[in-house]
Amino acid sequence: MRQDEHGLTLSSASDAAVRRYDRAVHELLRFRAEVDGEARAALAEDPDFPMGNVLAAYLGLLTTEPADAREARERFAAFRSRVSGRALPPRERAHLRAVRALLDGDFLTCGTLLGQITEEHPRDALALAVGHQIDFFTGDARALRDRVGGALSAWHEDDRHYGLLLGMYAFGLEEAGHYDRSEEVGLRAVELDPEDVWGIHAVAHTYEMQGRFGDGVRYLDDRLDDWSAGTFLNVHTWWHYCLFALEAGATGKVLGVYDAVLAGGETAMEILDAAALLWRLLLEDSDQTERWKALADAWAPKMEEPFYAFNDMHAVMSYVGADRIAEAERLIASRERYVADGRGGGVTNVAMTARVGLPVCRALVAFGRRDYHGVVDLLYPIRHRINEFGGSHAQRDVVQKTLVEAAIRSGRREARVLVSERINVRPCSPFNWLKQSALADDLGARAAARLQAERLVRQAALPFS
Template sequence: MKDVNAAGAAGRDRHGLETTGGGADTEAGEHYAHAVDSLLFFRGDVADAVEAMREAAPRAPLAHAFAAYLGLLGTEADQAAVARERFARFRESVDQSGFTARERAHLQAASVWLAGDIERAGTLLRELSVSWPRDALALAVGHQIDFFTGNAASLRDRIAGALSAWDEDDPHYGPLLGMFAFGLEESGHYARAEQVGLAAVARNARDVWGIHAVVHALEMQGRFAEGIGYLDARREHWGAGNMMAVHNWWHYALYALEAGDTGRALQIYDATLHHAGSEGLALELLDASALLWRLLLDGPTTAGAVGGRWEALADAWAARDDGPHYAFNDTHAVMAYLGAGRMREAEALVADRAEWAARPHPGVTNHTMTAQVGLPVCRALIAFAQERYGHTVDLLAPQRNRLQTFGGSHAQRDAVQRTLIEAALRAGRYELARTLLSERLNLRPSSPYNWLGQARLADELGQAALAATARDRAAALAAPGMSALNG
C-alpha cells in the first residue's frame, strides 16, 4: 500500500530550496547538507551521510535520489544494480504527489539513469537547474554525467548557466568554479580554465576538483613542469584522504612521463594507482591501465620496465567480471588483458560486448557508446597487440574525432590517440603520422612526447638531421620537468 505521508515535514535546505523530509535545521536536513558538501569536495563520507539522512527521514525523496546517484557515479555495475533495486522499492512505497516539483524531477532523473539512459538523465538535470539553479546536487551530478558522456559544451555551460544565481560568498560557490574550470578546459578555453580553477582553489585549498581542473589546463598546454610544481606545493591538500587522490596522482605520473622519468611514474603507480591494497574500483583501474598502456606504446625499453604489473592489473579487471555497463571501462580492461598477454580474455570481452550490442537496447546510452566507439577501439587495441598495425589504423582513424562520445577527458582519451600515432608509424602510414604529429605540435609545441614522435617519423623517412633536431628539442623541453621532479 502506498505510504503517502511518511516523508516528514517540509522545510528549506541551506540554499533556500523547499524540501520534503525536513529543512536545514532538522536531523535529516543536517545530514543532507553534510552529504552535498562531501560530494562537492570529494570526501569519502558522502555515502554515510546519505544513509544517515535516509535513516532520519526514510521517505525523504532527495535521500533516495542521492543514494541512487551515488550508486551510479562510480561506474560500478554491482553498485548500480543494488541502487536500482533499492530505488525501485522506494518508488513503489510512496505517493509522489506530496513531493515538490524539484524533488520529483530528481526522482525522474535518477530513475532514467538507473534504466540506462544517462544522456536523458543529464538533460533532465539540466532542465532542473534552469528552474532551480541553486540546487547543488543537480549541478554536481549533472556535471559528472557530462563527463561520462564526453559532452564538453554541457560540462562548461551547465555550470556557467547557474553561477549568476549564486552568492559569491556561499561556501559552495568555490566548488562550482572548479566544475566550471574543468568544463572550460575540456572545451579548449585553457587560459580561462586555469584562471577560474586557481580562483576556486584560492577559496578552499582542499577543492580537489578545482586542483584537478588546473592540472588539466596546464597539461593541455604542455606546461608539465609548472604542473609538477603546482601539485607539489599542494600535496597535503590533494594527495590523500579524498576520492580524487588516485586520479590526481595519475596526472602527476603523466607529468613525470612527459619529463622522461619513467621510474618516477612507476613509483607513483605502485604507491597509489594499483597495489596489493587497492580496492579494485573501476575508475582507479582505468587510470592504472591508461598509464601502463602509454609505457607499452613508448617501445620495448619502457614497456619492459613495467614487469609484472600488467598481470596483477589484468587479474584485478578479471575479478570484477563486469558486464556491459560502461564502454570506456571496457577499453581499459582490454588494455590490461593485452598488456599481460592474455589475448583470449581480451577477445572474450569483445565477443561478449558485440553479442550484447547486436541486440536492441532502447534508451541505453552505453549501447550506443559500445556499438559505435567502444567495440572499434577495443578491436583496434587487439590488432595493435597482434602487430596488425595497418588494421589498427583502419579501425582508429575514423574514430579519432568522435572518441569523446564514449566519455572521459581529453587527457584520458589521449592513450587511444597515441595508439593511432604509434600504429601509423609502425604501419608505414607516414602521411597520416605526419598529419597527426603536425596537429599535436601546433597545438602543444612544448610537449617532449610530440617532438619525440616527430623524431621517430624523421628517422623512418631517412631525415637524420631533422630527427636529431627534434630529439634535441624534446630533451630541452623535458629538462625543466625533470628539474621540478628532483627539486
C-alpha cells in the same frame, strides 16, 4: 516544509535528515568518502526522505560499477513502492524522473532532465554536481562548461560552495578548450577553497592540455597536502602527476608512484587510471608484464556485465598488457552481443559501445598482435568522435597516442598528419617532438627534433628529470 542550506524546499519528516543531507551534498562536492556515511545517516533519520533516496541512487550509479548500480536499483524500487511521487514538489518529482532515466541506463535523458532542474533552480547543488558528472561520462565538453556556467550568476562568493562550483566550471572550461580562462577560474576556486580537489584537478588538466608539464608538477607539488589523500580523486590526481613525469622521461618516478599509489586499486575509477598509465608505457615498449597481470585480475570480476564502454577499454588494455588476448577477445565478443541485443533500447552505453567502444577495443587487441595497419584502419576514422564514450581529453589521449604509434610503426602516411597536429597544438610537449624525430626522413631533422624534446625537459628543471 524544510529547506536545504541553499534555500530549496525539501520533503522530509526530520530536521536531522535534512542536516545530514546538506552534509552529504557538501562532501559530494568535495569528492570525499564521507558522502556515503552522511547519505546513509540521512536515510536512517528518515527512510522515506525523497531527496535522501534520490541522492543515494545517484551515488550508486555514478561509481560506474555494475554491482553498485544493481543495489541502487533495488533500494530505489523499494522506496518507490512505499512513496508516491504525485504529492511531492515539482523539483523533487523532476529528480525522481532523472533518477529513473539513469537507472534505465539513459545518461542523455538524465542529463537533460537535470539541466531543466538547474534552469529553474540554479542553486540546486545536487543537480549541478550529478549533471556535471553525467556530462563527463558522455564526453560533452559544451555541457561541462555551460551547465555550471549558466547557474553561476545565482551564486555569490559568500556561498559556502561557490568556490567548489568554480572548480567544476574550470574543468568545463578546460574541456571546452578555454585554457587561459580555465586556469584563471581554477586558481581562483582553489584560492577560495584550498581543499577543492576538483579545482586542483582542473588546473592540472589545463597544464596537461597546454603541454606545460613543468608547471603541472610544480603546482601539484606545492599543493600536495590538499589533494594527495582522503578523497575519491587522490589516485586520479597522482595519475596526472605521472603524466607530467612521463613527458619528462622520468619512467622510474612514474613506476615508483604506480607501485605506491595506483597498484592494488579496487574501484573501477582507480584501476582505470592504472591501466591508462601502464598502456602509455607499453606504447614505448616498457615491459610491465607482472604489473599488468595483477591489473587484469582486478578487472575480470567487473566485466561480467556491460555498464560503461570507457571501462571496457581499460579492461581490454589490461588483458592485452598481460598477454591474455583470449580474455580481451571474449570481452569484445560479449559486447558485440550486447550491442546486437540492445539496439533501440534507449541505453546510452549501447551506442557508446557500438560507435566507439568496440572499435577502440578491437584496435587495442590489434596493437597487442602487432597489427599496426589494423589499428590505424580502426582508429583513424573515429579519432574525432572518441569523446562519445566519455572521459576527458587527457584520458582519451591514450587512444590518440595508440593511433600515432601504430601509424609510425606501420609507415602510414597518416603518421605525418597526426604528429603535425599534435606539435602545432602542444609545441612544448617532448612526447610530440620525439614522435617527430621518429618520423624524420634524414638524420639532421631527426636529431633536431630529439634535441628539441631534450631542451624542453631541461627548461622544465624538474628534480626527477
